[in-house]
Amino acid sequence: MYVASTRSGRPGASSTLRTAVPRTVVLLGTVSLLTDVSSEMVTAFLPVYLVFTLNMSYLQVGMLDAVYTGATSVLRMVGGYLSDKIGRHKAVAVAGYGLSAVTKLAFPAVGASAAGLSGVLAVDRAGKGLRTAPRDAMISLVTTKEKLGRSFGVHRMMDTIGALLGPLATYLVLTSLGTKPGPIFMISFCFAMLGLIVLVCFVRQPPKAEAVPSASRVSVKRSLALLREPGIARTSLAALMLGLVSIADVFVYLVLQSTTGVDPRLLPLMPLGTALVFLLAATPLGQLADKVGRWKVFFAGHVVLLGVYLLLLGPFGGLPLAACTLLLHGLFYAATDGVLMAHGATLVAPELRASGLAIVQTAQAVGRFTSSLLFGLLMTQLSMASAVLVAVVALAATLITVSALIRPAAGA
Amino acid sequence: MTAWFTRHRIVVGVVAMVLVLLGGVTYVVWTSQSQAAPGRGASTATGLLYVDHANGKDQVARLDPTGEVSFEDLRCQRVYTAAGTTICLRLAGPGPSYEAAVVNASGAVVRTVGLAGVPSRARVSASGQVVSWTVFVVGDSYSTPGGFSTRTGFVNLRTGAEMDSLEPFTVLVDGKAEKRADFNFWGMTVATDDRTFYATLGSADKAWLIRGDLVTRKAETVRPGAECPSLSPDQTRVAYKKRAGRLGQWELVVLDLKTGVETALPGSLGVDDQAAWLDNATLAYGKPASNGGSPTIYASAADGSGQPQVLVSNASSPSPPVP
Incomplete structure (x- = not known):
């Protein structure tokens, strides 16, 4: 089965260096790294934010979670389908990353309202649901079939570096600036914006493989x-x-x-x-x-x-x-x-x-x-x-x- | 527009990134400049020790009976003091991880205990010998259902006994010995004998007030729905939070241990704290602000007469003062 193989020598796929990882993969890895720093900063801060800053029990927010997880899976399918339909994976991914970035500024606004916090978390996760499928599709579209495992490996490695740096960043802010929520959410928002800028300005939509016959339109x-x-x-x-x-x-x-x-x-x-x-x-x-x-x-x-x-x-x-x-x-x-x-x-x-x-x-x-x-x-x-x-x-x-x-x- | 962007996207990207970095740095520098001076609180009979939220440094502050506020040389997310012993739950390292520091009357740290999660409650027994705490354990993700638990630990400074969890205790639920993996304990308060204690036991979606013995390591449920107990100095009453209605907000209730009569404290709806007895007639508790701001500490008559009074705003973790 060779439906997946992509011609090399296109923009985004490496043509000169046979062993190099496609540039698009590295760029998407960078987007994920920056976004993960952003989201893991908030994840590491959220417990102390809820329990100490807002004086709330953790339980109150966790309860509505089941509903949102269901909604996220539906959005994942929508994100995947939309990307194929309009043939622009990047645009859908931008919407997903953008949505999550905006939520970082919404936290201070909703304050200690359990419904508000759950809503912000839900939007954050909706963004994640929306972007995952088009991003992974882009990684696969710029990689030759024999190198798929490595491309995804490199992407996940960069993604996880971000997940490690996030909590560290939170700790540094907590010790140097204290538990005031403003700086944490602002720094997290900046990382999310940097990721979004890399995606919008540096990542290119992988070109269509060939003219798709109308019978097989999405x-x-x-x-x-x-x-x-x-x-x-x-x-x-x-x-x-x-x-x-x-x-x-x-x-x-x-x-x-x-x-x-x-x-x-x-x-x-x-x-x-x-x-x-x-x-x-x-x-x-x-x-x-x-x-x-x-x-x-x-x-x-x-x-x-x-x-x-x-x-x-x-x-x-x-x-x-x-x-x-x-x-x-x-x-x-x-x-x-x-x-x-x-x-x-x-x-x-x-x-x-x-x-x-x-x-x-x-x-x-x-x-x-x-x-x-x-x-x-x-x-x-x-x-x-x-x-x-x-x-x-x-x-x-x-x-x-x-x-x-x-x-x-x-x-x- | 699209063609222009395609041609200049690298420049646009670099400029945008520089702008974001400049904006972020400016904001952080600007907010960290603003140093709030200690404000004023209400005057009280006893005074109060608490954690200040005004400048973000989580400094322990002392409210004098006159209403004057002064900062102590201690940064904690939760604090409590009795008989010269202060327990301070605070940030300890990357992760972030937290620790319980036991501080003596001269301000020296005599013991630190590693915590499994985020500080939630702290207590010192009247003798200053038994310190206890509760933390929220959240693992790595806020998105995992059931991925939250609480853990309560204690140290007896006199005997050296230390436990980081009450899970090994034998617990009778409605008279029957039970052991479930989802048993959670929170909000411990220790009596003047330094061994009898009250706390909360949670399992599935139920919570009970429990009474136990720190030496025999046994506990039994006393009544359902009562959380974060706090024993009065004269040992005759327990204050706790309780849901008003089945899934309603919490309110503070005082239980008379002899008569079994419960008295709700007016104006306490929305509280989520382990109340502190300032004296035998007065309770203090922190309450979250509904508008998203910092919590406020209120004082309320323990017999349920009258509305709560604001003691100090931008504050949490009320404790009786250092004498």
């Missing part, structure tokens, strides 16, 4: 028909099923701290550990995926996740266990996050690329969201160890089912 019907294509359908189903048995990060860290008994002050640092491994391993594992098969690496990533769960049962303890678990957890992300998109890109024709990727992303997101609800429910009934044991069994069973469902030949 329509809702044709986009939805992707669901019936065996490659996309099976990949989405597998992503959904594996998403359903992936424990949300926050639970992984809570269980890990409790199992290892390490100093509680390490808890807020655990996501940084995962991110560090993720960013170091994203590119090499993407390259590996190009060589041995993207689906294989994606699947192997979930076997690594099974390793994470087994470690959560606490075969040994202390810092070594925490380090091993975070290492595997980071490898899981490096082997699955960009690699799934690289795999998905090989299954869809260029003119439907964004719609196709949106379907796969949505399937995974819906799976993960449902999983966090289910696991949360499990924790209300069982002890931690029993809940993790249930997750181990569920993941193992799903891995067996998925390996029977998807043959690597369906996409490579």
